[in-house]
Amino acid sequence: MPTEAPVLEVQDLSLRFKGAPANIVDGLSFAVRPGETLCIVGESGCGKSVTALSLMGLLPRGVARVMSGTATFAGQDLLALPERALADLRGDRISMIFQEPMTSLNPSYRIGDQISEIVLRHRPVNRVQARARALEMLERVKIPAASSRLDDYPHELSGGMRQRVMIAMALANDPVLLIADEPTTALDVTIQAQIIDLIEDLQKESGTALIMITHDLGVVAEIADRVCVMYAGRAVEEGPVAAIFDDPQHPYTIGLMSSVPSVGPRSGRLATIGGMVPAIDNMPSGCRFTPRCPFAGTGCETTPALVELGPSHRAACHYAPLERAFAEAAG
Template sequence: MSKAIDLNAAPVLSVENLALRFKGAPANIIDGISFAVRPGETLCIVGESGCGKSVTALSLMGLLPRSVAQVMSGTAMFGDHDLLELSQRAMADLRGNTISMIFQEPMTSLNPSYRIGDQIAEVVLRHKSVTRAEARQRALQMLDRVKIPAASSRLDDYPHELSGGMRQRVMIAMALANDPAVLIADEPTTALDVTIQAQIIDLIEELQKETGTALVMITHDLGVVAEIADRVCVMYAGHMVEDGPVEAIFDDPQHPYTIGLMSSVPSVGPRSGRLAAIGGMVPAIDNMPSGCRFTPRCPFAQTNCAVSQPPLDELGPSHRAACHYAPLETVFPEAVFQEAGS
């Protein structure tokens, strides 16, 4: 559910024209990504696997090897800091302190050789002037905060002794231990069953409201987006193809890719015909189409779509789409209706 966000507040994280290329690649893996997130706001970045969502997050966290991933352009302003220009030492001082991340799979993110209480305490000790006893007490507080039952008896457990849902709660506790200004969550419920997914999303929402943390949620689950997002960025093949308030994206999607994503979501109620699907696959980095990268899969593609990349144009209040023919209903009224309503 959308929250009341102070749109006049300065963004806590502002990314402008981010382009990233892997060494030896013929094209940018991320190309011209721009977004901003304000205190207390939830921005969801959506798209299929391979669209560049996780790479975007890892680049902002400074977790891509600089010998492999080269920033071609752009800035990522976090307060007075450009995250893309910081040294590895300076980035390490911010990471886990004022900007944190929750990863997809907690079993590979937690160290199997260390007790969970020690792992949370280590995050606190790295960034705060506290004693080891105080850091351990903070770890206990965080386990309570993320609603792990009998937290005091769990402090000395190893990751393998916890369920998947509990491990993800530990990851959230670690990420929020120092009350960060920005939290990036990279598909934090992917490996969990549906019931536990809902609990984790509710927990993240609850903690965000308590702390006022800006949340960047990376997901392919449009149900999660509808529940928690204030704003949505839709990515395809490294490009941002549409962004806007969650209501605009769901009620009036304007990029063919966004329409395809919406149409492919199963509905609870009755429907006629087969579930819509987007034909084809996200192109590989060594086979990127010229012009609009969605052209080979787009039901509305015209000749010029394969020639020039459309700009991200304003369509409404804070609503933009990168399509030569947006708003689509003015050019393809019947086709858009069939795609979005099938």
């Protein structure tokens, strides 16, 4: 486990959309260190992608407002930087792999030119050198016959190849922080596994810190060092991946784990979490998971704090640790 100072440290981040009655992200804190993989997990609508876009400065400033918090990267608060300074960081020291490459790649430009553009923007090179770097990156992400693909347009590539191009673009300038937002959602299962393996291999080669946003607990189990479980804009549990999988302590985390299909024999139906993530204009007071929680009771109308349950393992539940609460109830 990495022990160096964090590459990125987010403290008490709260975001609100214009006209919304509640924060879409509320009091979120996490850190990621060199070479570490932090997976941010949760259902759609929990605020994962909004968090990533805010760190990259890609939310429209007239629509999304930072209510509180800091995001410290290399001694600078990303949330307070002017647009020009953020543009200098994006694609250079911080990069992002987006969910759908067909909408992220420009359909009017050849892929070699799109990778070259990023290199030219941030490195003192000429066009010949930038094109050579683009070819090198296509080879690193294992695109077959890379030299003949440089002049292809995005529509001439398969979904898996387009995602490899997105990875090549993200890593072209050797970033120290890589954010991957559901990078395999639009791909079939076989290609998903290849892309995850590729990201993991390239991260190990470079020592890049990785924030992986996903709802796929299989991916989390394979690549995560640490896990942050989000629900309705808040972190409800966080800790080392082994602690989260072996001893989940928030009812939402338990529900996510129980709803994952297993390869072995199973009796009965898969568990489900009733209801859905609340809309921004209908956020419950106190614990936001209360309407869906099977353990909800007295006290849940107040917001629970993240409490330490073990080494670097915290959960935001009034009844945590759950074993103690169940024992007391039984007694």
